[in-house]
Amino acid sequence: MTDSTVVPLQALKVSCSNCTLRELCLPLGLNREEMTRLDAVIRQSRRLKRGEALFRSGEGFKSLYAVRTGFFKTCISSQDGREQVTGFHMSGELMGLDGISANVHGCNAVALEDSEVCELPFSRMQNLALEIPSLQHHFYRLMSREIVRDHNVMMLLGNxxxxxxxxxxxxxxxxxxxxxxxxxxxxxxxxxxxxxxxxxxxxxxxxxxxxxxxxxxxxxxxxxxxxxxxxxxxxxxxxxxxxxxxxxxxx
Amino acid sequence: MTDSTVVPLQALKVSCSNCTLRELCLPLGLNREEMTRLDAVIRQSRRLKRGEALFRSGEGFKSLYAVRTGFFKTCISSQDGREQVTGFHMSGELMGLDGISANVHGCNAVALEDSEVCELPFSRMQNLALEIPSLQHHFYRLMSREIVRDHNVMMLLGNxxxxxxxxxxxxxxxxxxxxxxxxxxxxxxxxxxxxxxxxxxxxxxxxxxxxxxxxxxxxxxxxxxxxxxxxxxxxxxxxxxxxxxxxxxxx
DNA sequence: AGTAAGCCTTGATGTTGGTCAAAGCGTTGG
DNA sequence: CCAACGCTTTGACCAACATCAAGGCTTACT
CATH class of the missing domain: 1.10.10.10 (Winged helix-like DNA-binding domain superfamily/Winged helix DNA-binding domain)
Known part of the structure; x- marks a missing residue:
């Protein structure tokens, strides 16, 4: 509708510290200084159109992504073309954790509606996690939660x-x-x-x-x-x- | 056969630094001092008989466990008693990662033959990880690998x-x-x-x-x-x- | 606005794997 | 050493879900 240059600057400058999703994606109890450092690392707002891929299986892994608005699926596909959706992801949820193990994305992440994500450059997050213990713990918890979720899906598929x-x-x-x-x-x-x-x-x-x-x-x-x-x-x-x-x- | 008191001390004092499973469970490239600190935290050799549970779903989460010898299954069960085996685990593999998210074990781990595990007290490992970056990274990689494995199981069960x-x-x-x-x-x-x-x-x-x-x-x-x-x-x-x-x- | 493509629903039929049952074999514990 | 139990195999039958097919609806593109 309007050209993006006329959108008030304020609207673009969304930071973690004032993000409504804070309690969904960030550790609680960070102090102001820690928040500022986090804000400096996380790149806000990459936009995707419906159908667009955020990343694809096999691509180099650089960042995790948090859904800001919109909706995603993640899926893997087999050699002969069968597709398995491994999850649906809504605001505040993190995608890309499976890319850490081999430094390569392990699935495709595709927007199912026009969406917006925050990018978390992983190596910088890792460095920050060394200095902010609660951040380190938070990532362990997030990954563990994904594992728990996956096990529940196994129960669903198996039983x-x-x-x-x-x-x-x-x-x-x-x-x-x-x-x-x-x-x-x-x-x-x-x-x-x-x-x-x-x-x-x-x-x-x-x-x-x-x-x-x-x-x-x-x-x-x-x-x-x-x-x-x-x-x-x-x-x-x-x-x-x-x-x-x-x-x-x-x- | 012989009473355990006559086993030579040497045989009991197995440490990570000389463990044959080192490259399966530990990060590579630790220096001698880091190794020593790790050895100090990891408790060697808890033994389990066939059929014995290492931990059970719902118990408080304190530690991760690495299989040293033997073989385990992990499983979750539903309210009405259906059981889903979520994995089989052999030497060098880590169990208990699903307990981190809620500080409560998320599955049962049961020895399928007489087995031996190393105990990794998680909060001490976390503290160590803050000081040994490659250890922190190693844990992220391990957890990510588990996620990748789970996604492949989903493909198996779904397709x-x-x-x-x-x-x-x-x-x-x-x-x-x-x-x-x-x-x-x-x-x-x-x-x-x-x-x-x-x-x-x-x-x-x-x-x-x-x-x-x-x-x-x-x-x-x-x-x-x-x-x-x-x-x-x-x-x-x-x-x-x-x-x-x-x-x-x-x- | 018109049209093609994709998505959804529903029906008829087929196949895979589940259920039920019985018998053999091994293992374990007394 | 024997008996009982648990695990495995195999067969007969069955049910749930997949496959194939057709028609209607919605959406997206021109």
């Missing part, structure tokens, strides 16, 4: 039935939206049925059919990508049995 | 057929044995068919049937837990198509 998987998926989305202050029972899916299926180890037809089934039972209302959870308790009940017996609190 | 899963499993075991200097085509499975199945998202009968099928084709020889890979190339070929298109080198 759960189609209905359980989809219910778990919807409840999970709903909870993450709640944390971010969005409506938890009324949302737009940013991904296609095929991408949901890839993540859940199902075919797109099964995803579609299962959504229809939930709708018939009056548990949800489906209008294409617009989903309403009418009876979320029913979904939760469906997931209750197969959920981790020792769920890890998120913080 | 691969029973035969592909089992072939991938056998090839993976074989490769890890090779690295450790063991025979790569002739080994004893330490886990049951059911545990293999749990890891691969299959039922034990399917595991058994698929092993039989491989044997009929002359690719492997199965004698209960004793497995020989007669034509490992065939197994590799089966896995080739569904393997990660951008495999991450292990180091």
């Amino acid at each position: 759960m039935k189609a209905e359980e998987r989809l219910a778990a998926f919807l409840i999970n989305l709903s909870q993450r939206l709640t944390v971010r202050g969005f409506a938890s029972n009324d949302f737009i899916l940013r991904m296609s049925r095929e991408e949901i299926g890839s993540f859940l180890g199902l075919k797109l037809e099964t995803v579609s059919r299962t959504l229809s089934k939930f709708q018939q039972q009056g548990w949800i209302a489906v209008d294409h990508k617009h989903i309403q959870l009418v009876q979320p308790e029913q979904l939760k009940q469906l997931v209750a049995g197969c959920a981790n017996a020792h769920p890890t609190p998120n913080h | 691969m057929k029973a035969e592909e899963r089992l072939a991938a499993f056998l090839i993976n075991l074989s490769q890890r044995l090779t690295v450790r200097g063991f025979a790569s085509n002739d080994f004893i499975l330490r886990m049951s068919r059911e545990e293999i199945g749990s890891f691969l998202g299959l039922k034990l009968e399917t595991v058994s049937r698929t092993l039989s099928k491989f044997q009929q084709q002359g690719w492997i020889a199965v004698d209960h837990k004793h497995i020989q890979l007669v034509q490992p190339e065939q197994l590799k070929q089966l896995v080739a198509g569904c393997a990660n298109a951008h495999p991450t080198p292990n180091h």
Whole structure:
């Protein structure tokens, strides 16, 4: 609409210290000086269009990325072209942790809507972490949380039935939206049925059919990508049995 | 056989600096002083009997553990008792990384044969990591490697057929044995068919049937837990198509 | 605004792997 | 050394999900 040069400078100069996502992505209890040093390292606001890749598997690893606004999927693909979505990522979530091990990105990260990310140059973050113990600890915690999440996905893929998987998926989305202050029972899916299926180890037809089934039972209302959870308790009940017996609190 | 008090002291005093697993579990290029400090923090040799748990989901998290000798499984269980094996672990491999995020262990770690582990008290390791940059980096790399491994398991569970899963499993075991200097085509499975199945998202009968099928084709020889890979190339070929298109080198 | 492409839904049919059952073999512990 | 238990194998049958196919709807591009 307007040329970017006329956007007030203030709007561009978003720093970690005043970012609304602070408690989602940064360690708590940094003092002013530490915050300033962090601000100096993190590059704000790289923008991506829907469909654009933030990084691709095999590319050199330089930085982690935090979602600022928008929505991403990460996925890996096999030699013969099968794709596995390894995660969906919304504001405050970090992507690229799998690139550290070999200094090469291990997955593709693709924006599912127009999005904005913060770039965290990893080697500079590492140096900072040596001097700010809570930052070091914070990164260990973040990586550990990703491992916990992955193990729960294994449980989902290894043990759960189609209905359980989809219910778990919807409840999970709903909870993450709640944390971010969005409506938890009324949302737009940013991904296609095929991408949901890839993540859940199902075919797109099964995803579609299962959504229809939930709708018939009056548990949800489906209008294409617009989903309403009418009876979320029913979904939760469906997931209750197969959920981790020792769920890890998120913080 | 003999009482432990008569074992020569030398045999008990194994330190990281002279451990044969050094290049599997420690960062390279530590100087003598750094090594000494590491030795001071890592507690050697806790022994476990077959079937014994090293830690359990929900217990307070204090330490990471490195397998010294033996073999472990890690698993999580759901409220209604379904179990998902999240990994098998052999010498030089680290367990417990999922406990960092919430200060509580996120899985059970169980010895599948008589085993020995080194204990790495995490908070002391963290402090050490602040002073030894390569140690800090090493831990980031280890955790990242676990994430990469988990993503590959997702691909396995989400996209691969029973035969592909089992072939991938056998090839993976074989490769890890090779690295450790063991025979790569002739080994004893330490886990049951059911545990293999749990890891691969299959039922034990399917595991058994698929092993039989491989044997009929002359690719492997199965004698209960004793497995020989007669034509490992065939197994590799089966896995080739569904393997990660951008495999991450292990180091 | 019109049109093509992509996405979603639904139905009919097929296949893989799960379930149930029984028997053999090994191992362990008394 | 024997008995009991657990693990494995194999067969018969079944269910869940995949595959194939067609039609409708939405979106995006010109």
